[in-house]
Amino acid sequence: MNEELASTVGKAAREARSRLGLTQADVAERVGIAMDVYSRMERGRVLPSVTTLRRLCQVLGIDANVLLGLGEPPPREVAPAVVPRAEDPPGLRRLVRVLRALGPGELRSVTQVVQGALGLLRR
Numbered sequence: 001m002n003e004e005l006a007s008t009v010g011k012a013a014r015e016a017r018s019r020l021g022l023t024q025a026d027v028a029e030r031v032g033i034a035m036d037v038y039s040r041m042e043r044g045r046v047l048p049s050v051t052t053l054r055r056l057c058q059v060l061g062i063d064a065n066v067l068l069g070l071g072e073p074p075p076r077e078v079a080p081a082v083v084p085r086a087e088d089p090p091g092l093r094r095l096v097r098v099l100r101a102l103g104p105g106e107l108r109s110v111t112q113v114v115q116g117a118l119g120l121l122r123r
Helices: 003-020 024-031 035-042 050-060 090-100 104-122
Strands: none
16 A cells, blocks of 8 residues: 555545535545544545545545645635535434434334433423
């Protein structure tokens, strides 16, 4: 493995993720890889496959040349094309990830528990 390239990819991915206000778990989920794999990628411990590199570029909105250290990232002062909206708290994002992984029966059970708990809180 080319350690210099792995470090370059990791640094560029981390900077792009930070600019977007995403967590490592957010990016890993959107790219379709395990969070620990994405974490190692950001730390320069592993290089992504070509398929993963492509998805990473799409998710982070970054040119592959920039991710590979062949181009310059856009200046920070350039306004994003989409106006950022308020981020959900990390706890809520984690909860949504867990809920998305549930099967239909499990989701119904969790929904019933939550509705019951909310009913108790409203009393």
